[in-house]
Amino acid sequence: MEGMQRSIPQPQDGLEISSSPPDASPRLWRRGRASLEGRIVRWLFFGCALISILTSIGIIFTLVSQAAGFFFEVSLWDFLTGTRWTPILKPRAYGVLPLVGGTVLIAAIAALVALPVGLAAAIFLSEYAPSKMRRIVKPVLEILAGIPTVVYGYFALTFVTPLLKGIFPNILVFNALSAGIVMGVMIIPMVSSLSEDAMMAVPNSLRNAAYALGATRVEVSLRVVTPAALSGIVASFIIAISRAIGETMLVTIAAGATPNLTVNPLESIQTMTAFIVQLSLGETPHGSLEYNTIFAVGLLLFLITLVMNLMGYFIVRRWREKY
């Protein structure tokens, strides 16, 4: 009875709740002593939240410990600067640059497609489209983001590559261009949706001020709204490119399995992710150097995407506080 009375919120608690909900309610909880069940449940929920941290620790520990076996036999310097990657063919060479080069080539082609198109689509949706149209077009674009990547791989290999063969007769069956273009279409919704959110957050007073000075709609969109939303747009670019770097099945199916340090998009290449799949499909005994190789490549991939995701996260956070 006593415990119950104490858990009844005091008037000033109620005021606190309505002024700043996320911080105030836990304080309210602390004032009363919770039942045994309540306390157990609280710790269970806390355990659930901790699992996300354990996952990160697990990822880092797994990658580092298995990659350590690799770097025991291959020096870090040779790995990062070598230009030949033949881990399963003799003579073996473990220079990761061809895989990194292939990954960068694909991501660059995808970015060339997705960044301008995604940004322009975002401007259209945010500044031009009537709200009815936006309500229809946005979900349709988001379907693109929900289609499994094997499907994009199939599409690149059986539809886009034959089309490209009409333009570039000497293009290979597996090539970087087709995979890159399809990857670009795949990440358009990531760019357009995040950029549009950033533009919608730009206050209307800025637009109205520019219109009052006699600016046209395009001028307002490109010279006022876009710069004002720039950090959100940049964050969307970074997150989309990071997604392109980590994407696996599309490149495995359409871009080939030839580690090849080239800038020619008509050639077959291999990305870091496609290499991991290639070795996973074959017989790689646990603990062998080949087995550890996929973890070394995985660690590099994880670090690259981690840096990009953190950049995106902090840029978005800064932009959110702006208006």
Add this chain to the structure above:
Amino acid sequence: MQNAVLFKPRLPMRKRIGAAVYVLFLLAMMVGIVGLVALLAKVIVEGAPWLSWDFLNSYPSRHPDQAGIKSALWGSVWLMGLTGLFAIPIGVGAAVYLEEYAVKSRLTSFIEVNLSNLAGVPSIVYGLLGLSLFVQQVFRGERVLLAGAMTMALLVMPIVILASREAIRAVPDTYRQAGYALGGEKWQVVKGIVLPQALPGILTGTILAMSRALGEAAPIIAISALVYLTFVPAHPMEQFTVLPIQIFNWTSRPQDDFRGIAAAGIVVLLVALLAMNAVAIILRDRHQQVRSDD
């Protein structure tokens, strides 16, 4: 007066530029839609002739006209069920903690950064985690369904947490205060008011997360490595394959017939995804209607 002479509005010219750029923006918006339509058309045209009841009910085969997706289809059903079993309670629990219990501290802001980063980790990296931790350590080298489900649960957990948090945040604070005013303690308010109110939103987000799991192939390749399987797993400790891996396998073969079968497999996969998304959208719409009524 002098300024008026220097400033040339050039309005007709600027309006023409404006119209041209407008067309460019419109075209840019169309690119994604055209890509989507082309993709769907290609898949349906190629896949439709191969679709039949036998296709759903046969095992993979070297002969294209006998090949089916039974093992992959049921493998996917198993995987989704087990993934949900792990991911949903833990994900919702974490969301409740972060929204209802957590006090702003260094630990909780670290959990925030960590969650947003986990959502961006490439799926193949989860596959490596599952291969090393679950397959090699927990299951002693056995590439079993349960290892795949645990890995997939970790992969979709950030999505479940994000969606559940949004649903919980959308419950008006006055509802909670009403609960406290009746003398309820935190857990009673969460159990009796917040969770039931947030349920439709949580379900919507959960279904979307599970549809992500249905389409993922990369982590399962790292774990199962198998793409040719002629039985349906009977329990979680058996080997398995899933729809996207079977599609990948067929796509990688040079014969045209197998490309057709791959397209048929894609149609099945997309229909399953469409059904899940339709359920999610219906749930969300119903939820919104309830809200706007009160």
